[in-house]
Amino acid sequence: MIQQKDLEQISPYIWEIPQNYRDDMRVPARIFASRRILDKALTDRSIEQLVNATTLPGIVGYAIAMPDVHQGYGFPVGGVAATRLPDGVISPGAIGYDINCGVRLLAANLDAAEIEPWLGDLATALYANCPSGVGKGGRFRLSRHDLAQVMTLGAGWCKQQGLATEHDLLHSEASGCIAGADAARVSSHAYERGADQLGTLGAGNHFLEIDQVVATYDEAAADAFGLRPGQVVVQIHCGSRGLGHQVCTDYVREFQAAIHRYKIVLPDRELVCAPLDSPEGEAYFAAMCAAANFAFANRQTLAALAREAFEMVLAPKRLDPTLRQVYDVAHNIGKVETHTVNGRTMQVCVHRKGATRAFGPGNPDVPPDYRAVGQPVLVPGSMGTASYVLAGTAGAMATTFGSTCHGAGREMSRTAARKQVQGEALKQQLNRRGIRVRAGSMRGLAEEAPLAYKAVEDVIEAVEGAGIARAVARLEPLAVIKG
Amino acid sequence: MFADDCQVTELEHTAEIGLQVRAASAPTLFACIAQAMFALVGLTPDTTAAGTPHTVSVAAPEVESLLVDWLSELAYLYEVHGAVMQVSRITAWSPTELTADLVGYPSTTVPAMHIKAVTYHDLRVGPEGDGWRARVYFDI
Numbered sequence: 001m002i003q004q005k006d007l008e009q010i011s012p013y014i015w016e017i018p019q020n021y022r023d024d025m026r027v028p029a030r031i032f033a034s035r036r037i038l039d040k041a042l043t044d045r046s047i048e049q050l051v052n053a054t055t056l057p058g059i060v061g062y063a064i065a066m067p068d069v070h071q072g073y074g075f076p077v078g079g080v081a082a083t084r085l086p087d088g089v090i091s092p093g094a095i096g097y098d099i100n101c102g103v104r105l106l107a108a109n110l111d112a113a114e115i116e117p118w119l120g121d122l123a124t125a126l127y128a129n130c131p132s133g134v135g136k137g138g139r140f141r142l143s144r145h146d147l148a149q150v151m152t153l154g155a156g157w158c159k160q161q162g163l164a165t166e167h168d169l170l171h172s173e174a175s176g177c178i179a180g181a182d183a184a185r186v187s188s189h190a191y192e193r194g195a196d197q198l199g200t201l202g203a204g205n206h207f208l209e210i211d212q213v214v215a216t217y218d219e220a221a222a223d224a225f226g227l228r229p230g231q232v233v234v235q236i237h238c239g240s241r242g243l244g245h246q247v248c249t250d251y252v253r254e255f256q257a258a259i260h261r262y263k264i265v266l267p268d269r270e271l272v273c274a275p276l277d278s279p280e281g282e283a284y285f286a287a288m289c290a291a292a293n294f295a296f297a298n299r300q301t302l303a304a305l306a307r308e309a310f311e312m313v314l315a316p317k318r319l320d321p322t323l324r325q326v327y328d329v330a331h332n333i334g335k336v337e338t339h340t341v342n343g344r345t346m347q348v349c350v351h352r353k354g355a356t357r358a359f360g361p362g363n364p365d366v367p368p369d370y371r372a373v374g375q376p377v378l379v380p381g382s383m384g385t386a387s388y389v390l391a392g393t394a395g396a397m398a399t400t401f402g403s404t405c406h407g408a409g410r411e412m413s414r415t416a417a418r419k420q421v422q423g424e425a426l427k428q429q430l431n432r433r434g435i436r437v438r439a440g441s442m443r444g445l446a447e448e449a450p451l452a453y454k455a456v457e458d459v460i461e462a463v464e465g466a467g468i469a470r471a472v473a474r475l476e477p478l479a480v481i482k483g
Numbered sequence: 484m485f486a487d488d489c490q491v492t493e494l495e496h497t498a499e500i501g502l503q504v505r506a507a508s509a510p511t512l513f514a515c516i517a518q519a520m521f522a523l524v525g526l527t528p529d530t531t532a533a534g535t536p537h538t539v540s541v542a543a544p545e546v547e548s549l550l551v552d553w554l555s556e557l558a559y560l561y562e563v564h565g566a567v568m569q570v571s572r573i574t575a576w577s578p579t580e581l582t583a584d585l586v587g588y589p590s591t592t593v594p595a596m597h598i599k600a601v602t603y604h605d606l607r608v609g610p611e612g613d614g615w616r617a618r619v620y621f622d623i
Binding site: 044046070071072073074077096097098133134189192193202203204242245246248249252253256257268269270272410411412413414415416440441443444447483 | 544
C-alpha cells in the first residue's frame with residue numbers, strides 16, 4: 001500500500017512518486033491534489049493503479065492523477081498517460097469502456113426566473129424526448145450503412161440530417177469528429193448494440209440537467225463563452241453507449257494475446273495494450289475513433305431532442321427556446337496530440353480516462369471566438385450539487401498534456417450509498433430544494449446520491465491551485481433527468 | 484435451478500461493482516454467476532412469460548477469459564434483445580469452452596444499473612476447497 005511517506009511534495013497541489021519507488025516504473029507518477037484529497041486517494045487503490053500505469057511501454061513524462069481521481073480497473077479514473085509515437089502503446093483500459101463519455105453545454109437566452117413556472121413541464125418534456133435508462137432505445141434505428149456513416153462523420157452526420165448547425169460543430173472538441181476512424185474495425189456485436197442507441201442517455205452517472213449560472217469568476221472568459229449570472233443552461237453527460245462499450249470489450253480481449261506477442265509485461269490484465277504502430281494497435285485506434293465519433297453524434301442528437309423539448313414547452317408561451325452550444329468535450333478518450341516533454345516537442349497518444357482536455361489560450365485547436373481565453377472545460381458535480389465551467393490554461397499544456405479534472409469523483413461505493421440513501425427520499429429532498437427530478441430507477445438515483453461523491457468545490461480548488469484550469473462559472477441545478 | 488447451489492456475495496468498489504460466487508462445480512459456478520449478474524443490476528426474469536430459447540457457445544484461451552466472454556455475451560444479449568437469460572443447462576464445459584442452453588425472458592423490474600462491460604479487474608476463477616470460486620467486477 002502506497003503511503004504519504006512515499007510521495008514528494010512538488011508544490012502545494014502537486015505530489016510525485018519517484019521512478020525508483022518500484023523497479024517496473026518507466027516514469028514518475030504525479031498527483032494533482034490538495035493534501036485532503038490525496039489522503040483520501042491513498043485509502044483505496046487509485047494511486048497503486050497510477051503507479052501501474054507508469055509501466056506502460058513508451059509512456060513519457062509522468063502518469064498523472066487529477067484531483068477527482070478514484071480507483072477504476074487497471075487505470076484509475078481521473079488518470080492521464082501519454083505514450084510516444086510511433087512505438088509507444090495504446091491501452092483500451094486507459095481510455096475506458098465508455099469511449100468518449102463527455103459533456104455538452106447549451107446556453108439559453110432566458111433567465112431562471114422566466115422559465116420557473118414551466119420548469120416541471122420542461123423536465124417532463126426532456127424526460128419524454130431524451131430516452132434514458134438501461135436498454136432504452138431511441139427515436140432512430142440505424143442500418144449498418146448509416147451507423148458506419150455516423151462513426152465516420154461524427155456530429156457531421158447529424159448536420160447532414162438537420163440535427164446540428166455549423167456553430168455546434170465549431171464549438172465541439174475536434175469539431176465533433178476525430179480523424180482516423182474506421183467503422184470496419186468495429187464488430188458486429190457493437191453495431192447491433194448501437195443500432196437503436198443514437199440519441200439516448202443511458203444509465204449510471206449519465207444525466208441531462210437544466211441549470212442556472214449562479215456566479216461568474218472570470219469575466220473575459222464568461223463573456224467569450226456567452227455565460228452570465230441568472231442564465232439558464234443545459235448539460236448533457238453521456239457517451240458512446242453499448243457500441244463503445246463493446247469496442248473496448250472486444251479489444252481488451254484481443255490484447256490479452258497481443259501482450260504476449262509483443263512481450264509486454266504488465267502488473268494488471270486490465271492495462272493490456274499494443275504498440276500504436278502494430279496491426280492490433282492501429283485496429284483499436286481506428287475502432288476507438290469510430291466509437292468516439294458515435295458519442296459526438298449521440299450528444300449532438302440529444303442536443304437536438306433537448307432543443308425540440310424547449311421549443312414544445314416554451315414557444316407557445318412566447319419565450320425564446322433557443323439553446324446555443326457553448327462546447328462539447330470528451331473525458332474518456334485517446335488522442336494523438338503534439339506536446340513538449342522534457343524540452344522536446346513530440347507526437348504522443350494522450351490517454352484521458354476521467355480527465356478532460358484543457359487547452360490553453362492561443363491554441364489553434366480552440367475555437368477562434370474562445371482562443372483568447374482558452375478552451376471551455378465542463379465539470380459536472382454530483383447530482384443536485386453545483387457544476388463548473390472552467391477554462392484551459394498554459395499550465396495544463398506544460399504539466400498535464402493539456403488535461404484537467406472531469407467531475408467531482410466518487411468516494412463511496414454504490415453498495416454503501418444504497419445503504420445510506422433511499423431513492424424516493426432523495427428525490428423528495430431535491431424537490432424541496434426546488435430541483436425537479438425525473439428518473440426511471442429509484443435505486444439508481446440512490447447510488448448517484450451527492451454523498452457518494454467528493455465535494456466538487458475541493459476538486460476545483462485543487463485544479464486552480466495547481467494552475468491546470470481556471471474557474472469561469474458556477475452552475476446549480478434546476479431539473480435533473482436520469483435513467 | 485442453480486440458485487440453491489451457490490453462495491453469492493456482492494463486492495464493493497468505489498465506482499463499479501462486483502460479485503464473488505462459490506459453487507460445487509465449475510459448470511454450476513458459471514450458471515450461478517450468470518443469474519447473479521442479472522439480479523445484481525435489478526433485473527427479474529418474468530418466467531410466466533413465453534421464453535425465447537437461445538444457445539450460447541464461447542471459447543477462450545483460459546478459464547478467466549472464458550468467464551469474461553460468457554458474461555459479456557449475456558450482457559450483449561440483454562442489451563440487444565431485452566432478454567434476461569436463464570440457464571437451462573450447461574451442455575459442455577471445459578476451462579476453454581462452454582456451451583449452454585438458455586431461455587430469455589422479459590424483466591418484471593426496471594434495472595437500476597447498466598453493465599457496460601465485464602472487466603479483468605481482480606478477476607479470479609478456479610477451484611477452491613471442494614468446489615469452485617469466481618470473483619468478477621463489472622463496469623457500471
